[in-house]
Amino acid sequence: MVDPKIVREKMDVIQKSLEKRGVEFDLANLIKIDNERRALIQETEKLKKEKNELSEEIARLKKKGMPSDEQIEHLRELGQIIDEREQRLKIVEKNWEDMLLLIPNIPHSSVPAGKTDHDNQVVMVWGNKPAFDFMPLAHWELGEKLDILDFKRAAKITGSRFTLYKSSGALMERALINFMLDLHTRNHGYTEVLPPFMVNRETMTGTGQLPKFEDELFKINDTDYFLIPTAEVPVTNIHSNEILKEEELPLKYVSYTPCFRKEAGAHGKDTRGLTRQHQFNKVELVKFAHPEHSYEELESLLLDAEDILKTLKIHYRVSLLCTGDLGFSASKTYDIEVWLPGQNIYREISSCSNFESFQARRAKIRYRTHTGKTEFVHTLNGSGLAVGRTVMAIMENYQTKDGSIIIPEVLRPYMGGISIISR
RNA sequence: GGAGGGAUGGCUGAGUGGCCGAAAGCGGCGGUCUUGAAAACCGUUGGGCGUUUACGCGCCCCGUGGGUUCGAAUCCUACUCCCUCCGCCA
Numbered sequence: 375m376v377d378p379k380i381v382r383e384k385m386d387v388i389q390k391s392l393e394k395r396g397v398e399f400d401l402a403n404l405i406k407i408d409n410e411r412r413a414l415i416q417e418t419e420k421l422k423k424e425k426n427e428l429s430e431e432i433a434r435l436k437k438k439g440m441p442s443d444e445q446i447e448h449l450r451e452l453g454q455i456i457d458e459r460e461q462r463l464k465i466v467e468k469n470w471e472d473m474l475l476l477i478p479n480i481p482h483s484s485v486p487a488g489k490t491d492h493d494n495q496v497v498m499v500w501g502n503k504p505a506f507d508f509m510p511l512a513h514w515e516l517g518e519k520l521d522i523l524d525f526k527r528a529a530k531i532t533g534s535r536f537t538l539y540k541s542s543g544a545l546m547e548r549a550l551i552n553f554m555l556d557l558h559t560r561n562h563g564y565t566e567v568l569p570p571f572m573v574n575r576e577t578m579t580g581t582g583q584l585p586k587f588e589d590e591l592f593k594i595n596d597t598d599y600f601l602i603p604t605a606e607v608p609v610t611n612i613h614s615n616e617i618l619k620e621e622e623l624p625l626k627y628v629s630y631t632p633c634f635r636k637e638a639g640a641h642g643k644d645t646r647g648l649t650r651q652h653q654f655n656k657v658e659l660v661k662f663a664h665p666e667h668s669y670e671e672l673e674s675l676l677l678d679a680e681d682i683l684k685t686l687k688i689h690y691r692v693s694l695l696c697t698g699d700l701g702f703s704a705s706k707t708y709d710i711e712v713w714l715p716g717q718n719i720y721r722e723i724s725s726c727s728n729f730e731s732f733q734a735r736r737a738k739i740r741y742r743t744h745t746g747k748t749e750f751v752h753t754l755n756g757s758g759l760a761v762g763r764t765v766m767a768i769m770e771n772y773q774t775k776d777g778s779i780i781i782p783e784v785l786r787p788y789m790g791g792i793s794i795i796s797r
Numbered sequence: 798g799g800a801g802g803g804a805u806g807g808c809u810g811a812g813u814g815g816c817c818g819a820a821a822g823c824g825g826c827g828g829u830c831u832u833g834a835a836a837a838c839c840g841u842u843g844g845g846c847g848u849u850u851a852c853g854c855g856c857c858c859c860g861u862g863g864g865u866u867c868g869a870a871u872c873c874u875a876c877u878c879c880c881u882c883c884g885c886c887a
Contacts, residue, residue: 415847419856426856429868433815449867617807617844740844746826748844 488696514647549788569608580737582703601634668752726756
């Protein structure tokens with residue numbers, strides 16, 4: 375949620391932000407509702423003050439003599455008027471909040487203007503495309519030939535966009551999860567957490583998935599629980615409604631979870647292989663940072679995520695997302711895009727964002743400053759990394775002419791020492 | 798799933814209809830004392846909203862929502878969560 379004070383006092387800032395993002399929103403109406411809301415608050419509070427004073431008067435009189443019937447009758451009437459005002463206020467307030475929750479975050483000043491992902495800026499490139507003296511295959515071809523990925527049977531079991539991993543494929547997925555968790559906990563100072571994979575509506579609202587994106591989520595029938603689309607949701611909400619100590623910031627968590635997404639609107643896109651699934655595994659990095667240091671923390675978060683690909687020795691580049699491609703809750707986002715020689719494309723494998731106080735305000739995550747005040751923390755997160763897409767990247771980058779896959783050195787201890795997957 | 802018990806400030810814990818936003822203790826912070834520290838003593842110590850240049854003033858919050866009452870932390874009600882016992886179960 376954006377700061378309501380900014381909406382009220384610096385409407386042009388919000389207006390510009392909406393334009394940069396290419397989002398339509400009736401700001402004038404929101405301001406109108408806010409004014410109505412505040413007028414109602416002032417009116418009811420004035421009445422309440424009057425009521426409180428009279429009430430005390432009656433309490434005093436009761437001790438000595440009896441209060442008059444007229445006074446009690448007057449109070450009763452006052453109470454009725456207040457009830458009526460409060461009911462109106464409640465409606466207006468709900469309306470106001472509903473609208474506020476639909477305003478996207480304000481992009482950071484360093485975010486380039488742009489409309490689509492074509493306007494994103496490549497800010498760094500690591501390594502080189504591997505040279506092959508044969509036509510490299512896409513991972514789905516390799517996976518089926520090696521009998522380690524079975525898309526047909528997954529479709530039989532559930533439906534499209536699911537995968538059955540087998541033998542070394544399943545082993546590699548599991549190995550990567552452990553490798554990533556170990557690297558981030560041992561080398562980068564993150565605390566491992568294993569959260570619930572279902573969350574309630576309030577939690578989903580805290581990180582910004584609700585109310586706007588309900589149609590992208592899987593909801594459990596007959597409950598108000600949702601399957602998480604990313605560990606960001608449960609992990610960021612670990613500290614919802616809490617006041618943290620300034621000196622314990624930044625808090626850093628790493629979490630493995632499966633992720634469930636409907637991917638509405640992506641029909642017909644990336645239908646083959648592991649790229650776009652309704653269920654996939656991800657190791658996620660989450661930080662709670664001091665507002666003064668959150669952009670430094672974003673840079674180090676990005677490096678922590680990059681470290682996985684560096685250690686696996688896979689070529690990638692980093693893009694800075696433009697205003698039009700930026701997610702609803704984010705102020706600034708870097709995408710790590712891994713090279714996939716079998717498909718001849720770069721593909722997003724991690725997205726690292728600073729949400730500033732946007733999620734913290736929704737989820738009420740605060741810290742106490744040295745002066746004793748409470749302020750909202752800044753929340754950040756990034757994939758470290760998407761596991762299925764990492765399997766995909768290893769398969770395509772480490773393939774050999776005969777269709778085998780060499781296991782990256784660092785992964786071998788996690789895979790029982792094997793160095794190659796072949797038929 | 799069945800039967801009971803409970804939810805109060807950072808923590809422990811009083812409070813069963815009217816200066817209770819809440820006693821007391823612990824913890825935290827500031828101070829006195831001390832070369833320094835401890836102990837002791839004194840003071841201070843929740844959050845949100847509205848208004849205000851500011852000092853301040855006002856309103857709301859005792860798990861959450863509704864209700865009774867002139868007045869609710871206190872009474873009623875629904876829900877949520879926690880604890881104990883029984884059943885079931887990985």
